[in-house]
Amino acid sequence: MSWPLELEGAGALATALAIGMAFGFVLERAGLGDPKKLLGLFYLEDFTMLKVMITAIAAAAAALALLAATGAIDLAGLAVQPTYLWPQLVGGLVLGIGFAVGGY
Amino acid sequence: MVTATPASRPYWSPYVAGVALGLIVAATYVLMGYGPGASGAFAHLAARLEGALAPGYAAGNPFIAGYLESGRLWAQWIVVEVVGIAIGGLLGAWSAGRFAWRLEAGPRVGAGRRVLFAFVGGATVGLASRIAQGCTSGLALSGGAVLAPGAWAFTAAFMAGGFVTAALVRRIWR
Numbered sequence: 681m682s683w684p685l686e687l688e689g690a691g692a693l694a695t696a697l698a699i700g701m702a703f704g705f706v707l708e709r710a711g712l713g714d715p716k717k718l719l720g721l722f723y724l725e726d727f728t729m730l731k732v733m734i735t736a737i738a739a740a741a742a743a744l745a746l747l748a749a750t751g752a753i754d755l756a757g758l759a760v761q762p763t764y765l766w767p768q769l770v771g772g773l774v775l776g777i778g779f780a781v782g783g784y
Numbered sequence: 785m786v787t788a789t790p791a792s793r794p795y796w797s798p799y800v801a802g803v804a805l806g807l808i809v810a811a812t813y814v815l816m817g818y819g820p821g822a823s824g825a826f827a828h829l830a831a832r833l834e835g836a837l838a839p840g841y842a843a844g845n846p847f848i849a850g851y852l853e854s855g856r857l858w859a860q861w862i863v864v865e866v867v868g869i870a871i872g873g874l875l876g877a878w879s880a881g882r883f884a885w886r887l888e889a890g891p892r893v894g895a896g897r898r899v900l901f902a903f904v905g906g907a908t909v910g911l912a913s914r915i916a917q918g919c920t921s922g923l924a925l926s927g928g929a930v931l932a933p934g935a936w937a938f939t940a941a942f943m944a945g946g947f948v949t950a951a952l953v954r955r956i957w958r
Contacts, residue, residue, distance in 0.1 A: 684817035695815050696861045700868020701875070702808050703820055708876030710801030715888050719957055722950035728798045733925065735802020736809060740929035743810035759818040761918060761927040763934035768923070771916020772938035775909055776945020779920075781953050782905015783888070 683753040707732075715783030722780055792881040809929050816861070819926025823913035825866035830910075832857050862922075890957045901956050 687695055710732050711717045720726020747753045778784070795801075812820045831851030835842040842848045857863055877883045889898040913919040916938050918927065924942065927935025950957075 686817040696864035700865035701872035704869035704872025705876040711795040731798035736805035737928040739806025740809035761932040768934040768938040772941030773945040775912035776942040778908025780949035
């Protein structure tokens, strides 16, 4: 068995449901189901979103690096988001605008 | 949540929640080869709606046709994952004694305006997620974890857009 597994079919969809449920559960328990907390960073009043995001990125990167260092997974098998600098800059800016307006 | 019923459980430490979230992201990469996302599910749904309402146009538009050609809506990984997010969020709120029907808004905004701004903001987020090919989940979080340069450019621009706009829409939220 080689990792990442790249599941397909019913196994992939069952994983999707399980991953999604865990994702939603943790976000809610972190307080990020509340748009006021989610937007708190932009009013410099509540830094929950920033703390959760930075910790999550660091933890995920560390876990993947550890698994790769022990040979458990092959990093080359991971789909890294391609760089499209201008679309990602413009999209990020517009998404930030919509996020502040709508509270997502 | 500070405004919730007194009986509700307190929120987790953001660092504990962050580690849990990070391990979920890592597990997704290990099992699937890609990270979890969100906005792609809404693009899939919108493409199917467009295919039903204007089949000729949808089939002739390469961007929309790409989604339609990927197969049935419920067979899409990200669609099932986003349904899971809703269920997980509901379970989290309910099991913490936080489940209630209410509209989160600032004290100085009416329900109508709040919902209108939510719609406009949501449509803006949807549009932006297709420009950037991702959102705060699939691009900023999942992409950030594998050190994708585009993810960090996106996150920096997202912060800039959010901070500037928040000053203008403060009345809705504060």
